[in-house]
Amino acid sequence: MTLNQTTVPGKLPEPADLTDPDLTDADLTDAAASGELIAAVETAITGAGAHALVRAFAANPAFRPAEWEELTTEADPYRRPVRPADLAWLDYATTLPADNVLALSGLLGHRMLRNIYDADLLYLPPRPNPAADRDGADFYNAANRLRGALAQPVLEHHLFTFLAEDRPGPSYPDAGLAGLRRELREYAEQRQAHPGDAFAVLRGTRDRREATTFALLQLSAFLPAARTAIARAALGEYDPAHPTARGLLLDDYQRWVADARAWTDLLGAAELRTGAGAYWQLYLNTSLARGNQLHRLSRAPERFAELLGAFVHQRIDAAATAGVWSDAVEDGLGVRPAFFADPPLTATPQALDELVAALVEPLRALLGEDTLTAFHTGFSDARRLTRLWDRDLATQLAWADSIEEHKAKAEAIDAYLVGEGIDVDLDTFVETSEETSTTHVHNEHRLVMIESGQMHFWNNVTHKIALRDGDKILIPKSRLHGSTVLSGSCTYHQPIIPDEMYLKF
Incomplete structure (x- = not known):
């Protein structure tokens, strides 16, 4: 394609199509030189056309649907399947309501947003390989970065607007710093008294190793991202004005670097590796969201006070969960991990007061009382995302630990539908051998009913669930799963189960 268009003197040129999949680095250079690029950007990021920017970004070959051997991608940090075909019916020019944050657009949106953020960071494959060379070139090229820069505000608006809905104000609004403390x-x-429902569910699972492995996958989806985002926020020439913030933020990243061996050993206990995106298909929407929120704030210098609020929440969270993480890993994997032995904050009243004095008081003196409100916003949003993550993980763990029960429920629901003569909406799929369904969630409860053929169904790295002629399984809405066809072809049906019927079973 070419962006060298004829222009009329005194008028801006017609905006170039920045969603064109054939856009090249040379095209961008030509567009920038002509001034056309600015006009294209101004036109593209507003209005109903915003969704086209997201579709254009998702069309990157590195984000193509997963193939049958790509359940994990330990050797290729740039291979990030997104399910771009689903963007034909999703709409990212809208906002995601609070009740629907676990919907498919949330999962795919956070996958794409993490890819945008990560394209600014260095990732290296564990060893040279042609696949990583190919996908890395697509991941880091200038056209991908431009599309990412355009899609970023669209995705952030879609994914995070709900946080402003019903956001709690300070518990002690008239007490200033004393109320914040x-x-x-x-x-x-x-948090110390109740670290989270997910840990309680984890303790009650029958296959403790499987459940612990999945929980660690979720930790690996957000903790490295959070530490990297905090390190980004430490950069800048603000030390003379705020002498303690840079040191505290850098100290957080230095601890992360120093803990590299312990982190590797922690994941190794579950036979997992540390590579970025190694288990991309198995990260929950909410796990990606926790890391993405810190990335989002760290890339917006005007929201530095919010970033500090989220940072303090992370420290409290790390202190509150260190013991239960250690207990869970020891119970599920048989080793007591060193990684959680020394959290960066004890979360005692004195330690928290000192953190507020070091971070908030100097910024308040520089920028005024609005700093307290912004800090509280960052803290409250991080708290809300953590609660969502806790419930999401708890529900996923409980479902994955009761697959046999959900097979039995599927049989019962099918018998009920047939016996009562009830018609429900139904999707039918005919897939060929070795065809793979990139992991996803459904926005409604569904049965999977195999008419003929065989497939592997999965929701973890630990094993795959074999399904064949006549088998059925119930998949509740928002539960992460994928599948691979094993036979020459496989025909299966997915009846959609209304909420009231689901609750009966």
């Missing part, structure tokens, strides 16, 4: 102390005490 009191709220942080109370929250830390609550």
Whole structure:
């Protein structure tokens, strides 16, 4: 294609099509020189056409649907399947309501947003290989970065707008710094007493190793991203004005670097590797969201006070969950990990007061009382995302640990539909040998009913679930799963189960 278009003196040129999949680095250079690029950007990022920017970004070959051997991609940090075909019916020019944050557009949106953020960071394959060379070239090229820069505000608007809905204000709005200190102390005490439902579910699972492995996959989806984002926020020439912030943020990243061996050993206990995107298909929407929120704030210098609020929440979270993570890994994998032995903050009242004094007081002196509101916003949003993650992980663990029960429920629901003569919406698929369904979620409860053929169904790295002629399984909405066809072809049906019927079973 070419962007060298005829222009009329005194008028901007017609905007170039930045969603064109054939756009090259040379085209971008020509467009920038002509001034056409600015006009194209201004036109593209507003209005209904915003969704086209997301589709254009998702069309990158590195994000193509997964192939049958790509359940994991340990050797290729750039291979990030997104399911771009689903963007034909999704709409990222809208906002995602709070009740639907676990929907498919949330999962795919956070996958794409993480890819945008990661394209600015260095990732290396564990060993030379042609696949990583090919996907790395697609991942890092200038056209991909431009499309990412255009899609980023669209995705952030879609994915994070809900956080402003019903956002709680400070618990002690008239108490200033004293009220903030009191709220942080109370929250830390609550988290210590109740680290999360996911850990309680984890303790009750029958296959403890499988469940612990999946929980560690989710930790690996957000913790490295969070530490990297905090390191990015430490960069800048603000040290003379705020002498303590840079040191504290850099210290967080230096601890992460120093803990590299312990982190590798922690994942190694579950036979997992540390590579970026190694288990891309098995990261929950909410796991990606926790890392993406810190990336989002770290890339917006005007939101530095919010970033500090999210940073303090992370420290409280790490202190509150260190013991239960250690217990869970020891119970599920048989080793006591060193990684959680020394969290960066004890979360005592004194330690929290010192953190507020070091981070918030100097910024308040520089920028005024609005700093407290912004800090609280960052803290509250991080708290809300963590609660969503906790419920999401707890529900996923419980479902994955009860597959046989969900097979039995599927049989019962099917018998009920037939016996009562009830018609429900139904999708039918005919897939060929070795065809793979990139992991995804459904926005409604579904049965999977195999009419003929064989497939592997999966929701973890630990094993695959074999399904064949006549087998059925119930998949609740928002539960992450994928499949691979094993036979020459496989015909299967997916009846959509209404909420009220689902609750009966």
